Amino acid sequence: xxxxxxxxxxxEDLRLLRESAxxxxxxxxxxxxxxxxxxxxxxxxxNMVRELAEAGxxxxxxxxxxxxxGMGLAAGGVIAEEAGRVIAPEPVVLTIGLSLxxxxxxxxxxPKMAQLIGGEVSLAVxxxxxxxxxxxxxxxxxxADGRLTGNKAWVVGATGSQGFLVVAEQDGGPVLVLAEATAxxxxxxxxxxxxxxxLGELSxxxxxxxxxxxxxxxxxxxxEAVADATAxxxxxxxxxxxxAFEITLEYIKTREQFDKPIGSFQVIQHRAVDLNVMCExxxxxxxxxxxxxxxxxxxxxxxxxxSRAKARAVTTAKRITRDxxxxxxxxxxxxxxxxxxxxxxxxxxxAWLGDDAYHRRIWFDAREAEGAAQ
Amino acid sequence: MTDWNAMSDADFRKEVRQFFEAxxxxxxxxxxxxxxxxxxxxxHRKLHAKGWVAPAWPAEYGGMGLNAAKLLIFYxxxxxxxxxxxxxxxxxMVGPLIIKFGTQxxxxxxxxxxxxxxxxxxxxxxxxxxxxxxxxxxxxxxxxGDDFVINGQKIWTTMAHxxxxxxxxxxxxxxxxxxxxxxxxxxxxxxxxxxDVRTITTLSGETEFCEVFFDNARTPSENLxxxxxxxxxxxxxxLSFERIFIGSPSLAQNALGQLESFARGRGAFxxxxxxxxxxxxxxxxxxxxxxxxxxxxxxxxxxxLGADVSMLKIWVTECFQRITELMIEAAGPDGGTIGPLQVxxxxxxxxxxxxxxxxxxxxxxSNEIQRNILSKAVLGLPG
Numbered sequence: 001x002x003x004x005x006x007x008x009x010x011x012e013d014l015r016l017l018r019e020s021a022x023x024x025x026x027x028x029x030x031x032x033x034x035x036x037x038x039x040x041x042x043x044x045x046x047n048m049v050r051e052l053a054e055a056g057x058x059x060x061x062x063x064x065x066x067x068x069x070g071m072g073l074a075a076g077g078v079i080a081e082e083a084g085r086v087i088a089p090e091p092v093v094l095t096i097g098l099s100l101x102x103x104x105x106x107x108x109x110x111p112k113m114a115q116l117i118g119g120e121v122s123l124a125v126x127x128x129x130x131x132x133x134x135x136x137x138x139x140x141x142x143x144a145d146g147r148l149t150g151n152k153a154w155v156v157g158a159t160g161s162q163g164f165l166v167v168a169e170q171d172g173g174p175v176l177v178l179a180e181a182t183a184x185x186x187x188x189x190x191x192x193x194x195x196x197x198x199l200g201e202l203s204x205x206x207x208x209x210x211x212x213x214x215x216x217x218x219x220x221x222x223x224e225a226v227a228d229a230t231a232x233x234x235x236x237x238x239x240x241x242x243x244a245f246e247i248t249l250e251y252i253k254t255r256e257q258f259d260k261p262i263g264s265f266q267v268i269q270h271r272a273v274d275l276n277v278m279c280e281x282x283x284x285x286x287x288x289x290x291x292x293x294x295x296x297x298x299x300x301x302x303x304x305x306x307s308r309a310k311a312r313a314v315t316t317a318k319r320i321t322r323d324x325x326x327x328x329x330x331x332x333x334x335x336x337x338x339x340x341x342x343x344x345x346x347x348x349x350x351a352w353l354g355d356d357a358y359h360r361r362i363w364f365d366a367r368e369a370e371g372a373a374q
Numbered sequence: 375m376t377d378w379n380a381m382s383d384a385d386f387r388k389e390v391r392q393f394f395e396a397x398x399x400x401x402x403x404x405x406x407x408x409x410x411x412x413x414x415x416x417x418h419r420k421l422h423a424k425g426w427v428a429p430a431w432p433a434e435y436g437g438m439g440l441n442a443a444k445l446l447i448f449y450x451x452x453x454x455x456x457x458x459x460x461x462x463x464x465x466x467m468v469g470p471l472i473i474k475f476g477t478q479x480x481x482x483x484x485x486x487x488x489x490x491x492x493x494x495x496x497x498x499x500x501x502x503x504x505x506x507x508x509x510x511x512x513x514x515x516x517x518x519g520d521d522f523v524i525n526g527q528k529i530w531t532t533m534a535h536x537x538x539x540x541x542x543x544x545x546x547x548x549x550x551x552x553x554x555x556x557x558x559x560x561x562x563x564x565x566x567x568x569x570d571v572r573t574i575t576t577l578s579g580e581t582e583f584c585e586v587f588f589d590n591a592r593t594p595s596e597n598l599x600x601x602x603x604x605x606x607x608x609x610x611x612x613l614s615f616e617r618i619f620i621g622s623p624s625l626a627q628n629a630l631g632q633l634e635s636f637a638r639g640r641g642a643f644x645x646x647x648x649x650x651x652x653x654x655x656x657x658x659x660x661x662x663x664x665x666x667x668x669x670x671x672x673x674x675x676x677x678x679l680g681a682d683v684s685m686l687k688i689w690v691t692e693c694f695q696r697i698t699e700l701m702i703e704a705a706g707p708d709g710g711t712i713g714p715l716q717v718x719x720x721x722x723x724x725x726x727x728x729x730x731x732x733x734x735x736x737x738x739x740s741n742e743i744q745r746n747i748l749s750k751a752v753l754g755l756p757g
Contacts, residue, residue, distance in 0.1 A: 249753060264757030269749035270742070276753060277685040284668050285661030311653075312661050360653040367656075368643075 013071065014078050017060070021082040024055055031243070031338050034087040038196030038341075043160045044089040053119025058095045061228070066108045067117055068100075072294040073228060077235035077287060084239025087345040089197055091122050091157045093236055097229025098125040102165055105221035106176060106213035112163075123178075124161040126152035126202055127222060141204065143168040143175050143211070148185075148204040156352060158188050158200020166202075166209065167222055174218040179209035194344040223299055230306040230353045231293055234286045234313035237349050238279075241313070241320045244342040245279050248272070248324040251339075255329075268327065275320050282316040285309065304366040307359040314356035317346040379441045387447050393424065394455040404456030404628065406726045408582045410536045411461050411494055418460055418491055427489045428465045435473055435481065436489050443674040446618075453624035461533065464488035464495035467612065468541045471559065475600035475608050484561070496564075498528040498542030498586060499609075505530075506743050508543075509553045509606060513588060515544035515560055520595055522560060524568070524588040530737075534571045534584035537564055547603050559605035562593035578729035579712075618670065618679060620738045621686025623663045626694040629731070630659050632722050633701050639717025642704040651700060658693045662686070681751035684744040691734040691741060698724075698731040 028048055029036070037045060052058065060075040062068020069075070076096045083092040091099075095116055102125065103113050115121045130153040131137025141150025148168060155164070164179045164186075179186065185207040190198040213221070249272060252263035262268050289309040296302050321343040325332035328339050354362070378386055397420055402409070411418070421427050429448045431437020440448060452459070469488050472480050487493040504511040513526025524544060534540065543557050550556030564571070568591030573581035600608050633652070642648045669683050701724045702709040714721040735741045749755045 249755075253755065261756050263755040266746070266749075269753075269755050269757075270745045272753055272755065273685075273688075273745045273748045276748065277689055280682075280685060281661050281665050281689060284665035285657075288661075288664035288667070308657055308660065311657055357650065360650055360657065363657065364649050364653040 010074075014075060017071070017075055018078045018082060020055060021057065021079050022085070024051065025082055025086045025088060030086045031341060034089060034341060034345075035338070037089055042089075042192075042196035042198060044091065044157075046160075048088070048090050049122060050119040052090060052092070053117065057092065058100065058119060059117040061096055062100055062104050062113075062117060066104055067114055068104075072290075073231065074287070074290045074294055076228070076232050077290040080232045080235035081239030081242075084236035084241075084345075084349075085243040087195070087240060087243075087341055089195075091124075091161070093229055093232040094124065094157050095122060097232045098225050099123045099165060101225030101228045102176060102221055103212075105224060106217060110212065112178065121163065122157060122161040123163050123165050124155050124157040124200065125165045125167075125225075126155045126158075126200075127167040127226075128152065128154050130154075130201070139167060139169050139174070141166065141168040143170045143177050143209065146208060146211075148177060148179055148207045148209040150204055152202040152204075153199075154352075155200035155202055156197075158202060159190060159198055164202065165212070166204070167218065170211075170214060173215055174222075175214040176212045176218045176221075177209040178212055179204065179207050183207050183209070194347040195341070196344075197348065220299065223303065226353065227293070227299070227303045227306040230359075231286070231290055231309045233349055233353055234306070234309035235290065237313035237317040237346065238283050238286050240342055240346055240349070241279050241282060241317045244317075244321050244324045244339060244346075245275050247339055247342070248275070248320075248327050251328055262327075271323060271327065275323055278316045278319060282312050285312045300366060300370075304363055304370075307354075307363040307366070310354060311356045311359035311363060314350045314359070318350060318356070321346040378438055378444055381444075383443065383447060386444055387451060390448055390451040391455070393426075394451060394457050398455060398457050402458055405458050406723060406730065407580055408533060409458060409460075410533070411491060414458055414460050415491075417458070421460075422490060427491075428469060431465070431469060431473065431485075435469075435485050442676075443670075446670050446673065449619060449622070450624070453622065453628075456628070461491065461494050461536070463497050463532070463537075463541075464491070464493065464539075466616075467497055468495050468561070470612055471541070471599055471608060474611070475559075479596070480599065493539050494537045496531050496534040496537035496540050496584075496586075498531055498534075498540045500530045501527060502529050506740055509557070511543055511545060511557065513542070513544050514548070515546050515558065515593075517595060518592075521592045522562075522595055522598070524560075524562060524591045524593065526588050528586040528588075529574075529583075531571075531584045531586050532582055534564070534586050535573055535581075540564055540569075540586065541599075543605050543609060546605075550603065554606045556603050557605040558602050559599045559608055560593060561597040561599065562591060566591055568592065576729070577732065578726065616738070617683045618666075618673065618686065621666065621669075621683065621688075621690055623659060623666050623690055625731075625734065626659045626662070626690050626697060629694055629697040629701075629727055630656060632727060633697050633704070635720045636701055636715070636717055636722040636724070637704040639720060640704050640706070648700075648704065655693065655697050655700060658689075658696075662689050662693060665689070681747055684739075684747050687738065688741050688744050688748075691731075694734055695731040698728040701727055 056069050057079050059068035060071045060079060061073050064070035080093050100116055103110055129137050129139055141152055148166060161181060163181055166177050166179055168175050168177060185205040187203045189201040192198055252268055253261055255262050286309045289305045293302050293305050324339050325343055331337050332339050399417060426438060428437035429440045430445055433439035465488060469485060472484055499508060501511050501513060515522040515524045541561050544560050545556055546558040547556030568589045570587040572585045574583040575581055637643055666686055669679060672679060705724045708715050712725055714723045
């Protein structure tokens, strides 16, 4: 097999994966399903999680010898894009990028691996903490004698998950522990999000938890998993942007004013073209990043690539969803039209793991550091 | 005869790169202006001797016979090293048209003269009333015995004052039902009493554009290429490859490199606002390159490019402009100064870059025209 054949057969695999993910999400009810779940209280659907697992979704980026499909982050990106298209609230990026990203690097033998891949459980990852001013701060949550004490913030999927993977501090070094959601001393303060989901502010007081890994490896695995999740969140935003654009395009073709479809006015046409071009650039850029991250082993380079992807995706999603509301006119400002769901989801995904301004700063600093090192 | 297409992409790239790096004169790298032929004649002779003047032409006509993938590599290397394209209107525009639509006599006569630059060509398409609306052109050519007699005016004719011949779109049937019909493709000598060339001074003070006036100028009727009144379709048929080339990342990439060294020398990176805007521009260039690669892969697989390739040109030219605007910002009080600005051991002509970026959103189909094309042909919007 030549190199070109390998590349095109990989492309073919990704195409098939995309098709089956799209069918699965569409059959489940598309973006209408997201609205129903939001109205029902904002959690995700455990049945959908199991269906996704049956399709192999959560294990795509897990190596085959660890029970996954071994298709890499590029395949994870395909799933994330498709989840983004229907603004699915299921923890796709959380599980592929963060939960499994940590476990497969630190304790691939742990039974939770198979349960996560099988869609039997979801685990939220609690790794950030809030400082006194409200901004992110260093970890102070402590783990000693099998018990966890302290606070964690911005925990995605805190409601609906069966347990928490908590990055804490033990004897001056990092440790990864697993706490059950129902364990003693766990308090979850839900912070309602624009898209109907919630972020958890967790507080642990003497909560029993099991140690999974400790030492520098925890910090390294966390950095890798966060980079993976960041790039996958970018892919989710790309899918979201594409679909928001398609909905808007359809709308301007059918909505009539002055006896013509508004899409026949040049000012609207040129705006639509600009959004389309942004979308295509973002899709090409983010997919390239994911493919590069699969080949790259240097953690710093991978993190810089992830920042490139998230910066592009957030800028694109923000602009597209906001312009989409404008192009819908007054109905765009109502909850009746789906376009608003896309705007709200974009707000949440943009804020998670850093927005565009944040990632441009990280990207630039990494570039400078690399330049200085040479 | 070397079969370049049989080489691996990497080997071919290496071969092209080595030749440019070894043979291209240092003082001609990244020329900020369009050279007259005399300035680059020496380089053209080398290229001609090597047989590399016409990379896209079939080998039987003296070209390299490159397929789309190899051609892209050739141009990428050319731009990377800042190799001037030379006076390539003959090679890029007339030659392919003669090869595709010309008679055997036309091929035998004109093609070798294009390769040797014995004839130097300029392009007579635009007119004062026919810019974006090119089919509106009015320059007339009427049969008179064995000649066409030409009357009218062309404008934005690049380097007409340094050309021996002009290829032009002329109206041969003013009564055709649609204005795209009744247009023919004609070759004419510049050195004759009925042709008058006046240079146009641009914003940057250069004189590369000209107006060309035709007052009963003559050209033999055998200089009609293809069928009478079929010139419009022929000229359009040539544009497919041009459309990806005009959207290539190189102009913006080179400008970004200049911006970075200039801004660093000036200490502009101390300013967090500037850092962010630089990062935005740099990421705009990187992600554009990813999209460009997607279209290039399409060509490499032998597929024809659709109208959506126009988006490359829109993005990269506007990005190029923003980069040159950042250079002016970084120059601070020197932002209006003509000529190279020295920073450490680099010198950057900030205004030259700024001016160079301005017409990129106008030529080759203005960006507004490109948006019209995308809106109708790609998005399917009505009207």
